[in-house]
Amino acid sequence: MKDAAVRVEEDGEDAVHRIFKFARTHNAWLDEPVDEERLEEAVAMASMGPTSANCQPMRIVFVRSAEGKERLLKAVSPGNFEKVRTAPVTAILGYDLEFYENLPRLFPHRDARSGFVGKDDHIRTTAFRNATLQAGYLILALRAVGLDCGPLSGFSNEAVDAEFFPEGRIRSNFLCNIGHGDSSGLFGRLPRLAFGEVSTYA
Numbered sequence: 222m223k224d225a226a227v228r229v230e231e232d233g234e235d236a237v238h239r240i241f242k243f244a245r246t247h248n249a250w251l252d253e254p255v256d257e258e259r260l261e262e263a264v265a266m267a268s269m270g271p272t273s274a275n276c277q278p279m280r281i282v283f284v285r286s287a288e289g290k291e292r293l294l295k296a297v298s299p300g301n302f303e304k305v306r307t308a309p310v311t312a313i314l315g316y317d318l319e320f321y322e323n324l325p326r327l328f329p330h331r332d333a334r335s336g337f338v339g340k341d342d343h344i345r346t347t348a349f350r351n352a353t354l355q356a357g358y359l360i361l362a363l364r365a366v367g368l369d370c371g372p373l374s375g376f377s378n379e380a381v382d383a384e385f386f387p388e389g390r391i392r393s394n395f396l397c398n399i400g401h402g403d404s405s406g407l408f409g410r411l412p413r414l415a416f417g418e419v420s421t422y423a
Contacts, residue, residue: 240364247371247398248304249406255285255309255368255399263362270358272351274328278320279355280391282313283399296380297396301373308371308398313381314359315391316352318344352394360397369402 260283268277284293290306293313297305305311321337321344337344360370373396381393 236365240361244364244369245402245404245407245410247369247400247402247406248408249403250308250369250398250400251403253309253401255401259363259366259368260310260399263359263366263368266362266365267355267358270355272354273347274324274333276320276324276333276347276351277327277355278316278348279352279359280315280317281359282315282385283310284313285310292384293381293396296377296384298375301375301396304371304373304398305396309400310398312359312397312399313385313393314352314356314395314397315386315393316348317391318348319390320344320348320351348392349394356394356397363399368399371398371402372396373398 264281267279272278282289284290290311293311294302294305321334324334324337325332337347356372360372363370376396378393382389382391386392
């Protein structure tokens with residue numbers, strides 16, 4: 222498989238449009254497997270996006286086995302049950318509250334770790350913000366390697382954390398179904414806010 226970054230560079234504008242303009246949020250899935258190579262490639266690409274002091278707090282559980290789906294579905298709301306059940310893979314996107322322990326390796330330029338030790342609010346804010354950024358990078362990276370995504374809330378974070386992160390170090394943020402989307406399950410394209418509605422100059 223050709224490296225995704227090379228594919229994007231070679232495809233140029235078409236690739237950018239595929240990732241941003243033409244990709245859709247999918248609710249239904251084709252019965253096609255998702256290979257580990259594409260998931261690993263997308264995670265590697267997403268890791269290149271910027272985070273505060275290169276802290277990289279995102280943690281992922283790719284749920285794809287029948288046993289894993291059964292555990293996850295106990296926490297999913299009725300409206301999302303079928304979406305998760307039928308998706309080839311559902312990623313639990315979380316954040317590590319002990320991310321700062323990796324800072325001596327990830328950001329060796331100065332002692333960034335000491336700025337977090339014992340500062341629970343600062344830890345939570347930094348972990349959540351940067352892991353959410355990384356999750357956004359991951360969605361774009363998954364699109365770049367030819368996969369479709371269906372990010373969603375509508376589940377119990379507490380139940381997911383108890384089932385998949387019982388030690389308390391990692392907290393769930395949101396879920397993202399991954400696979401090859403079935404276009405028959407798409408809604409019509411919804412409107413977006415215009416530049417002037419969301420942006421000002423100062």
